[in-house]
Amino acid sequence: MDLSKAKDTFLQEARELLQQFETLLLKAESASLDSEDLGALFRTVHTIKGSAGLFGFEAIVSFCHTVENVLAQLRSGTLSLTPELSQLLLLCRDGISRLVDDAEVSETPLVEVPEAERALQDALASVGVHEETPAKPRSIPVATMHADVDDAQRWHIRVKFGADVLRGGVDPIACLRYLSTLGTISGMQTLFPSLPALDELDPETCYIGFDFTLTSSASLAEIDGTFDFAREGSEIEIKSLTPVAVPAAAPAPDNQPEPEARHAEPVARKPGEGKFLKVEAAKLDRLINLVGELVIAGAAANVLSVNRNDNQMQEAISTISTLIEQIRDGALNMRMVPVGEIFQRFPRVVRDVAHELGKDIELRISGEETELDKSMVEKLTDPLMHIVRNALDHGIEPAAERKSSGKPTRGKIELMAYHESGSVVLEVSDDGGGIRRDKVIHKAVERGLIESGAGLTDAQVYHLLFEPGFSTAEAVTNLSGRGVGMDVVKKNIEALRGEIEIESREGQGTTMRLRLPLTLAIIDGFLVQVGPSQFVIPLDMVLECIELVTQESRYRRYIELRGEVLPYIDVRDIFDIHDAALPSYRYIVVVQYGNKRAGLVVDHLLGELQVVIKPLGKLFRGAQGISGSAILGSGEVALILDVPQLVQVACRQEKEEIEHHHERSHTEHACGK
Amino acid sequence: MSKTVMIVDDSTSMRQTVKICLSSAGYDVVEAEDGQDGIAKLDGRPVHLIIADVNMPVMGGIDMVKAIKQMPNYRFTPIMMLTTESDETRKREGQFAGAKAWVVKPFKPEQLLAAVAKLIMP
Amino acid sequence: MEIQIEERESERVLALRGEVNIYHAAQLRDALLAELNAQSEIGLDLEHVSEMDTSAIQIVVALLRTAADQGKLARVVKVGSAAANIIRFCNLQDELGLQLP
Numbered sequence: 001m002d003l004s005k006a007k008d009t010f011l012q013e014a015r016e017l018l019q020q021f022e023t024l025l026l027k028a029e030s031a032s033l034d035s036e037d038l039g040a041l042f043r044t045v046h047t048i049k050g051s052a053g054l055f056g057f058e059a060i061v062s063f064c065h066t067v068e069n070v071l072a073q074l075r076s077g078t079l080s081l082t083p084e085l086s087q088l089l090l091l092c093r094d095g096i097s098r099l100v101d102d103a104e105v106s107e108t109p110l111v112e113v114p115e116a117e118r119a120l121q122d123a124l125a126s127v128g129v130h131e132e133t134p135a136k137p138r139s140i141p142v143a144t145m146h147a148d149v150d151d152a153q154r155w156h157i158r159v160k161f162g163a164d165v166l167r168g169g170v171d172p173i174a175c176l177r178y179l180s181t182l183g184t185i186s187g188m189q190t191l192f193p194s195l196p197a198l199d200e201l202d203p204e205t206c207y208i209g210f211d212f213t214l215t216s217s218a219s220l221a222e223i224d225g226t227f228d229f230a231r232e233g234s235e236i237e238i239k240s241l242t243p244v245a246v247p248a249a250a251p252a253p254d255n256q257p258e259p260e261a262r263h264a265e266p267v268a269r270k271p272g273e274g275k276f277l278k279v280e281a282a283k284l285d286r287l288i289n290l291v292g293e294l295v296i297a298g299a300a301a302n303v304l305s306v307n308r309n310d311n312q313m314q315e316a317i318s319t320i321s322t323l324i325e326q327i328r329d330g331a332l333n334m335r336m337v338p339v340g341e342i343f344q345r346f347p348r349v350v351r352d353v354a355h356e357l358g359k360d361i362e363l364r365i366s367g368e369e370t371e372l373d374k375s376m377v378e379k380l381t382d383p384l385m386h387i388v389r390n391a392l393d394h395g396i397e398p399a400a401e402r403k404s405s406g407k408p409t410r411g412k413i414e415l416m417a418y419h420e421s422g423s424v425v426l427e428v429s430d431d432g433g434g435i436r437r438d439k440v441i442h443k444a445v446e447r448g449l450i451e452s453g454a455g456l457t458d459a460q461v462y463h464l465l466f467e468p469g470f471s472t473a474e475a476v477t478n479l480s481g482r483g484v485g486m487d488v489v490k491k492n493i494e495a496l497r498g499e500i501e502i503e504s505r506e507g508q509g510t511t512m513r514l515r516l517p518l519t520l521a522i523i524d525g526f527l528v529q530v531g532p533s534q535f536v537i538p539l540d541m542v543l544e545c546i547e548l549v550t551q552e553s554r555y556r557r558y559i560e561l562r563g564e565v566l567p568y569i570d571v572r573d574i575f576d577i578h579d580a581a582l583p584s585y586r587y588i589v590v591v592q593y594g595n596k597r598a599g600l601v602v603d604h605l606l607g608e609l610q611v612v613i614k615p616l617g618k619l620f621r622g623a624q625g626i627s628g629s630a631i632l633g634s635g636e637v638a639l640i641l642d643v644p645q646l647v648q649v650a651c652r653q654e655k656e657e658i659e660h661h662h663e664r665s666h667t668e669h670a671c672g673k
Numbered sequence: 674m675s676k677t678v679m680i681v682d683d684s685t686s687m688r689q690t691v692k693i694c695l696s697s698a699g700y701d702v703v704e705a706e707d708g709q710d711g712i713a714k715l716d717g718r719p720v721h722l723i724i725a726d727v728n729m730p731v732m733g734g735i736d737m738v739k740a741i742k743q744m745p746n747y748r749f750t751p752i753m754m755l756t757t758e759s760d761e762t763r764k765r766e767g768q769f770a771g772a773k774a775w776v777v778k779p780f781k782p783e784q785l786l787a788a789v790a791k792l793i794m795p
Numbered sequence: 796m797e798i799q800i801e802e803r804e805s806e807r808v809l810a811l812r813g814e815v816n817i818y819h820a821a822q823l824r825d826a827l828l829a830e831l832n833a834q835s836e837i838g839l840d841l842e843h844v845s846e847m848d849t850s851a852i853q854i855v856v857a858l859l860r861t862a863a864d865q866g867k868l869a870r871v872v873k874v875g876s877a878a879a880n881i882i883r884f885c886n887l888q889d890e891l892g893l894q895l896p
Contacts, residue, residue: 010686053779168773169751203820229774
């Protein structure tokens with residue numbers, strides 16, 4: 001029996017349930033829980049305990065049992081949820097979580113609850129009303145088939161089954177067949193002591209009885225246990241025929257004392273408890289890989305059909321292309337998960353950290369339903385956690401300071417997610433003191449990162465925060481001053497083809513904005529040609545294409561587009577493609593990233609297509625202006641232009657130009673005076 | 674012909690484990706995630722044993738037992754409840770409703786197999 | 796379960812087929828009772844029974860006992876492996892007048 005697959009399911013399920021547990025407890029801090037919530041709270045731990053037992057995770061079972069006991073009392077109303085108890089339960093949640101982690105990695109599962117958790121368990125046990133059952137899981141007698149005949153005993157068994165046994169779905173003969181697996185039955189006599197005549201016989205009433213000898217090494221409790229499900233109205237007699245001291249029979253479970261009655265809690269389906277199919281991530285990845293190949297193959301077929309000028313073929317292929325597109329979207333969509341999966345960890349973090357810092361901080365979350373790629377979710381958690389901790393620690397001022405600057409003493413942190421032109425944006429805002437420009441510059445100069453702050457824009461100053469080893473906190477606090485800095489956050493985000501923006505106003509707060517691509521695997525691209533080379537521009541960043549009228553001067557790098565200045569760069573310049581003949585008409589592809597626009601000058605527009613992104617090899621990873629490569633339907637390789645970077649370059653050039661121009665006119669002006 | 678067991682539990686890992694455990698012993702297993710789903714999945718198919726959790730969303734185990742006992746084709750199908758020690762009252766309710774067998778959670782796979790074997794052989 | 800009344804060479808036989816269990820108990824009892832009331836000799840063919848449970852066994856035993864009480868003859872004429880297994884397990888060969896290997 002291989003339970004390893006089920007174990008993974010258990011681990012995942014346990015973590016989800018612990019998350020629910022936490023969410024419910026945190027909810028209790030602002031609103032009181034109704035009976036439905038308390039029932040759900042109970043069920044989370046109850047389910048973990050039940051499944052943990054199957055895998056022999058005794059420590060989890062034992063720990064959950066104690067927690068469950070308290071939750072049962074909360075549910076029945078004999079205990080109420082005080083802030084202290086809530087805190088203790090949260091710590092217990094962490095304890096269970098640690099045990100679950102241990103269960104994942106350990107070869108041999110913990111049997112005893114480790115000391116740290118033991119302490120929690122004891123603390124919790126003292127909260128609850130005296131437990132009526134020991135925390136130790138009760139073991140049901142299991143048939144242990146000793147091959148050793150020496151310790152086999154002989155038993156004389158007489159059973160008369162109760163009249164209603166059959167109606168309960170229990171078949172006495174099946175019962176005895178099970179018993180025969182525990183040993184050897186001999187001298188079987190089947191008895192019908194009160195079998196009526198056929199015309200008076202009730203076909204669903206049980207009239208059967210047995211008298212036989214059993215030779216078995218099973219314990220009396222195990223033998224007796226055979227009749228557990230058929231006890232009602234039955235007479236069972238088990239006598240030892242072996243002259244050996246026999247242990248007393250285990251008491252039938254029915255004789256156990258009855259705990260007080262509990263009312264049934266309402267069972268309504270919670271929103272979000274939808275129907276889901278859990279699929280192994282690797283399977284999905286394989287599917288997406290195949291879809292990627294399909295996209296390429298489809299594009300190849302398309303190229304062929306166009307070249308052959310076969311209309312019918314083109315029509316057929318266009319239908320296939322539409323379907324491939326849908327399959328691709330569907331497959332990618334399967335990888336999309338709501339960002340709430342990350343966000344839901346934050347209420348607890350904010351609460352705990354605020355506690356630790358002695359600050360009063362409120363967390364607001366919006367846009368939890370915004371979806372992004374699952375693989376990104378995993379890689380975003382740490383950076384986001386760091387940013388939030390940073391905001392808590394350095395962003396929000398201490399209450400006294402807030403009061404003196406006329407703000408409410410309660411600080412506010414906002415987590416937000418939304419989609420914007422082909423990107424997912426995650427924002428962390430605080431209403432704290434903002435980033436103090438002078439302080440950042442001071443520190444950066446001190447650290448030798450810059451010579452002086454003169455001429456730096458705010459954005460440039462803020463980006464100093466991402467330099468390795470930069471920390472603005474005067475005292476290194478326990479929370480965010482531990483070496484891992486914002487530079488790591490930036491690296492992580494860039495590894496996801498994302499970027500970070502900072503907006504800050506002194507005295508009013510800071511917003512950190514993470515902008516990430518929707519997915520990592522396949523994009524809709526716009527194919528362009530420059531000289532002999534083909535390039536792909538991510539389609540969702542393309543706004544429009546216009547004809548480049550004349551390249552008036554090699555120095556003027558902007559045009560006026562509907563009353564706005566649009567800086568542009570020539571792709572030929574970026575990649576040094578100068579030997580190829582210039583076509584008579586060239587084009588500007590207008591792209592947007594974030595709130596910036598720029599133009600990219602290309603030779604030919606080849607149209608839209610889907611491309612599968614292949615990451616660049618090590619050699620090209622540092623290459624400017626390229627974010628990846630793609631295989632085209634023709635089998636050729638095209639480079640994917642790094643639009644965010646190019647937009648930045650274009651805007652910088654434009655600015656320099658303007659400044660240059662400004663300086664020039666300034667000098668002229670001065671001269672004129 | 675192997676016997677079919679239906680496991681009704683809202684916990685995926687519980688269903689999966691029960692399935693692995695019973696399949697390895699030669700039973701066919703049908704899964705359902707709550708009482709309502711369980712009843713829907715009976716749907717005329719031969720089911721020789723129903724294993725059901727007591728505590729489930731939508732329709733709990735006891736209500737499901739009551740409903741099944743009204744279904745002509747399933748009223749004699751043995752039902753085994755997954756109960757807990759602290760749920761003695763619920764167990765009695767379940768027995769009263771017609772579920773004559775039970776396994777106390779947490780249990781080990783072999784305990785489940787033993788309990789199932791007392792009712793039906795694979 | 797299916798019940799067929801077959802007129803064989805020298806006897807009239809009730810042949811049961813398929814699963815014979817608690818779900819069919821009422822039907823089985825009624826069929827056997829009707830036969831018992833109408834005939835003086837009853838043959839029961841269990842060859843094609845795929846499964847039998849306690850309820851089926853006790854009805855068969857009741858048929859044989861009731862027939863004997865009424866001075867009639869009821870007997871099991873044939874058994875298949877499913878029926879033979881359970882009869883052997885319960886050691887009911889004598890009761891049912893069968894000799895099983």
